[in-house]
Amino acid sequence: MRRVGSARPGGQRGPGEPRPFDGESTSSKGQPRASDGQPRPCDGEPSTTILRADGLSKAFSSVAVLHEVGIELRRGEVHALMGENGAGKSTLVKILSGVHAEHGGTIRIDGVETRFANVRDAERAGIAMIHQELNLVPELSVAENIFLGREPLIAGLVIDRRRMLTAARDLLRRLGIGIEPELRVSRLRVGEQQLVEIAKALSLDARMLIMDEPTSALSTAECRALFKVVRQLAASGVAIIYITHRLDEVTELADRVTVLRDGRHVLTARMAETSREALIKAMVGRELAESGRGRASSDGDVLLAVEGLSLDLPTPRGWRRALRDVSFELRRGEILGIGGLLGAGRTEILESIFGVDRGLRGGRILVDGVEAAIASPADAHRHGIALITEDRKGNGLHLASSIRDNITLASLAQMSRFGLRAFEAETSLARRVVDALGIRCASLEQAVTSLSGGNQQKVAIGKWLATKPRLLLLDEPTRGIDVGAKRDIYELIFSLAGEGMGILVVTSELPELLLLADRILVMCEGRMTGTLTRAAATQEAVMRLAAPGARNASGRAAA
């Protein structure tokens, strides 16, 4: 039995002979090895468990994000891990890949209880993770990326380029990936980069591969190529945990599926024995049952009108048109949802209205019927527009600063007299916001980092509510926060709309979009593909408009 922590012989093997999934190294336990012609080796066959986790729990600050979750992984299977955002998928795989060393519960590999102190431990045990954000060095070649930090050396000094290239070429060929190892990674498309990541993981002798939403940024053809590689890997005995929330992919690829919801294990089933409906129900759970607000007022004045909005973003290879001819109106008290896939231009709409300078903007933006010259967020602020960004840790908050300083930051200019700060007024404003939004904190002077995701998001929203905006732009307002806080934020959005604020909300979670929006604008590849009224809006209707080409439609028909 292999012991985790002791270096595997493969770990010291030079990259001259990487054997990621050849017969000797991984199929040595008498497991019947499927030929490459059969993509699903273990459907219905007895399989050996290589990883078993029980009772995994994890809490951040005081918020528990994972309760007693178990998962079992068998050789050669593609195990889909599903769940909505914030369901605990990422936390679970971060535990399995050694990112979170402190957790409750046990992990057994090949029956031996192990504990990963860090990512390296997990790698030694044969677990590799491919993150959603790719971790490649764009300026290095494919081969250099694959062997980064483990380059074959001549006399222990000089990098042996030829050996590295040969090894990389072998590896890629065995994976059926047609990428030249000399190419610089920056010249590859995202899908190809994803494949390079896989090759890199396998060059580490991974027996278990965790893929976190690998297709979120891929085109149809790239997805096909990826699926092919994934199937081939599984056929060779590698166990794969495949995180996604696209049902099409699960039905197409997975052998078994595990669903998490609110940090709890809901269901594990063989794909053959479950259905799309069952999976949706398991994922969405009670949230679908939640009701939106009552009748939306559609008779308010037009607060915001966008006419012929276009946006060109600079790229290394020239300009990319991110938005073309987007026009819509938003009334007072209306919640307008923007749906679409990642990269469809949803965030760009919000940023364009808010004056964030990313590229060349065209078209007109009218606030209260008057054309507004919004060239910067400061201008937008003056027009009473507020943007709560999707990346609250990156650009929504000053994490190291206090709750008070964060909440008052956007209103400071209004509160100051001749530039002098009014400390008492600031504190009382912050206190009012904290009370109104139910932000749970020990003190206003507490650093925002110490808050849970939901409370951080409330601080980010509170910062802008303190400026008394007329128009609120929300980008993924509930990303990464727990269910209780989500409900608080939904209620907040409803009550703000009830008070007459115009709200534009972007979210990737379809149930959330349907729940919140009075009207849904669907984007696809920078264009508006349709507007749905509340009555006409269903998940299917939105997806049909959001999908580029007919891939999703056909996938749905097949299922």
Added chain:
Amino acid sequence: MNALSLISRTKLYWGLLLIFGLGAGFSPVTSSGRNIFLSYGNLTDVLRQVSITGLVATGMTLVILTGGIDLSVGSVMAFSTVVCAMLLTKAGWTAAAVMGLPVTAAVIFVAVASLIHFVFKGLARNAAAGIGHRAGATLDPWRGRWLPLLGGLVAAGLVLAFLVPQVATKFGVVGVILVTACVGLVLGALNGVIIVAGRLQPFIVTLAMMVGVLGAARLTAGQDSAVLPVYTGTNATENFELLRSMISGVVPVPGVFFLVAISIFGALLSFTSFGRYIYAIGGNEEAAILSGIRVARVKLAAYLFSGMLAGIAGVLFVAQYRQGKPDAGTGLELDAIAAVVIGGTSLMGGGGGLAGTLVGVLIFGLLSDILQLHNINSNLQLVLKGMIIVGTVLVQERNLGHLLGRWRPAIARPSPQEEAALERPNQTPQAPRENAHETA
């Protein structure tokens, strides 16, 4: 725990006390048994010595707090010593006067016009307070444009009326300070404009400025970049001696400049929205932009102030060393950065402040003084200085407890759960506890 964290948070001041104690304890003693280090003359000398670096470090603190850096301050200071010495010792339209007067008039015009605009805007906002935050954001053309314009022109005219006659004779102390401060300010503003408008790295822009201004200083000095001697009484006006003197024999004038500047800017950082914005930009520039802060203006202001203070520091240099010298500022920017960093301001921006810089500057000054009192070889002094910078910053960055052992102090500490977990590695105490909470 509380006492420890208090000590940790105030360690900088303890460091200052420690150095002071070392200085006093090991000070050489006069034949009559008096402690030289503790003598009043010595301590005021220290204050005089640090005032130039101190002024520059004050401006540098603002810039570093925004997450930037200003490498050009040494050259700007040197340039201003040349301008200052030239104005003091040479009558007529010298290069310094030709450059300095229009620049000063322009700066005064802009400053006064902005000030009037700012006041009107503040008044309008006060009047509109409580109605709605957007009210008062725009001013009518008269108060918003014409009055500030007029006020600026009048002020600029007055300044020219004050300065132009001095060109024919020689400049007095007030005129010199005014002109050099404005020259420094313009150079700083140039830094700021290039950084903000060109979206360039402050390091590169100010590096280029450092090189360019050094050249400009040499060109201005003329004659193989000669040193311009300043002898008050013989070739310069008597009243320039003021800058070397002591106020009623108690406080050295350069020290007053430093202390006043650091107090003004300290107040600016602590009590104004501008100060809060400086920290916000350094903490997370993107988030600051997205909070509707006019980040470009705030950054510009930081570089502008840095340049201005470097300009004033140039005058103090001329007073102290009796010369204007194009190479006067060599290494000054590094001394200033070192003082700021020793004072606990993060080079990443967003954390620290001028209280720390004051202490950092004093630590530096006391150290040099002690080494000089002991007649330590000046090259060895540099070696020791370098070691002490590293040592101090090490103590600053790593918390005391970190250096001493496992104990972690209060700043940015982990949550209770994580802390508990840290104390008990390789156990799994959390799951049952969490569940107990759940059911309770």
